[in-house]
Amino acid sequence: MYSKIIGTGSYLPEKILTNRDLESMVNTSDEWIRTRTGITQRHIASEDQVASDLALYASQKAMEAAGLSSKDIDLIIVATTTPDMVFPSTACILQNKLGIENCPAFDVQAVCSGFVYALATADMFVSSGKCRNALVVGTEIYSKIIDWNDRSTCVLFGDGAGAVVLTQSDQPGILSTHLHASGSYSDVLSVPGSISGGKVQGNPYINMEGSTVFKFAVKVLEEVVQEAVSKNNLQPSDIDWLIPHQANIRIIQSTAKKLGIPMDKVVIAVDKHGNTSAASIPLALDIAVRDGRIHSGQLVLLEGVGGGFTWGAVLLRW
Numbered sequence: 656m657y658s659k660i661i662g663t664g665s666y667l668p669e670k671i672l673t674n675r676d677l678e679s680m681v682n683t684s685d686e687w688i689r690t691r692t693g694i695t696q697r698h699i700a701s702e703d704q705v706a707s708d709l710a711l712y713a714s715q716k717a718m719e720a721a722g723l724s725s726k727d728i729d730l731i732i733v734a735t736t737t738p739d740m741v742f743p744s745t746a747c748i749l750q751n752k753l754g755i756e757n758c759p760a761f762d763v764q765a766v767c768s769g770f771v772y773a774l775a776t777a778d779m780f781v782s783s784g785k786c787r788n789a790l791v792v793g794t795e796i797y798s799k800i801i802d803w804n805d806r807s808t809c810v811l812f813g814d815g816a817g818a819v820v821l822t823q824s825d826q827p828g829i830l831s832t833h834l835h836a837s838g839s840y841s842d843v844l845s846v847p848g849s850i851s852g853g854k855v856q857g858n859p860y861i862n863m864e865g866s867t868v869f870k871f872a873v874k875v876l877e878e879v880v881q882e883a884v885s886k887n888n889l890q891p892s893d894i895d896w897l898i899p900h901q902a903n904i905r906i907i908q909s910t911a912k913k914l915g916i917p918m919d920k921v922v923i924a925v926d927k928h929g930n931t932s933a934a935s936i937p938l939a940l941d942i943a944v945r946d947g948r949i950h951s952g953q954l955v956l957l958e959g960v961g962g963g964f965t966w967g968a969v970l971l972r973w
């Protein structure tokens with residue numbers, strides 16, 4: 656038995672923050688941001704929105720596309736770095752918003768690799784027959800953990816959510832999943848603050864060594880894509896669509912170049928919503944499914960890297 660994605664959905668908050676808007680907030684320029692990152696705008700959640708609100712909209716669209724209703728879902732996994740609260744999990748809050756009475760629901764915290772981790776986990780539940788229909792969501796409100804005075808990070812991130820419904824199938828589906836982590840890099844990309852004694856202790860904003868992240872990302876993304884294709888006796892050139900984590904156009908281009916994958920086989924959405932962390936892969940996937948680029952039978956590779964460091968890939972037949 657395999658697991659197969661049968662519906663995708665996404666949601667971006669209404670408010671758009673352009674590079675020009677950022678020029679009036681910090682010492683930056685549209686030209687610097689576009690040439691270094693490929694980003695032209697990002698979406699920002701309203702003050703009263705929480706990650707489960709964004710997740711709800713994306714989930715409803717994914718379930719509608721799958722032709723399923725809430726009562727059909729028997730597993731919810733939410734990947735997020737910006738949960739609604741310390742606990743309960745955003746997955747439990749989403750479950751309640753969806754009106755689902757009882758099914759396992761939990762969060763996965765693997766930062767920008769979160770969706771790949773969540774999908775790999777859901778695949779194990781579904782392909783083993785433990786669950787029939789899993790809802791897998793990436794949802795983030797990074798605008799809450801950005802220092803809006805720090806030009807080196809505030810231009811990079813945005814808010815959004817993406818979701819898929821994964822169901823049992825006798826045809827592939829997910830072919831293989833590949834997860835990695837190396838905690839020795841935890842200081843390179845982090846939000847080091849925590850809550851203790853009724854207060855935030857330490858820095859509650861993103862702290863990043865940009866060039867170290869860049870080099871590491873290109874190296875491990877190439878490696879994990881090679882690992883995924885060779886596990887299936889394939890070559891990178893067999894991939895119909897590469898759906899990378901949307902952090903930075905230059906990371907995406909460098910990875911594709913090393914793999915010999917032409918850019919017209921790579922789905923790009925970073926220009927329109929910046930780095931939405933765990934939401935970025937399902938957002939890009941949903942865009943390419945809905946605009947008709949991805950067809951039945953095609954080979955699709957999802958890959959991501961993020962704080963931890965964590966990295967991973969999912970290879971699937973659409």
Ligand SMILES: CC(C)(COP(=O)(O)OP(=O)(O)OC[C@H]1O[C@@H](n2cnc3c(N)ncnc32)[C@H](O)[C@@H]1OP(=O)(O)O)[C@@H](O)C(=O)NCCC(=O)NCCS
Nearest residue numbers: 683684687691767806807810865866868869902903960961
């Ligand atoms: C962040 C990143 C775009 C910076 O690009 P870079 O080419 O490495 O630029 P540098 O960090 O070398 O900085 C170059 C200069 O630009 C400046 N700068 C940084 N942010 C700026 C901004 N928003 N606007 C204008 N100048 C900026 C720096 O202060 C530095 O100035 P200096 O030379 O006077 O010190 C790049 O390192 C990157 O994309 N890293 C990966 C980040 C990422 O994807 N993180 C998430 C992974 S999941």
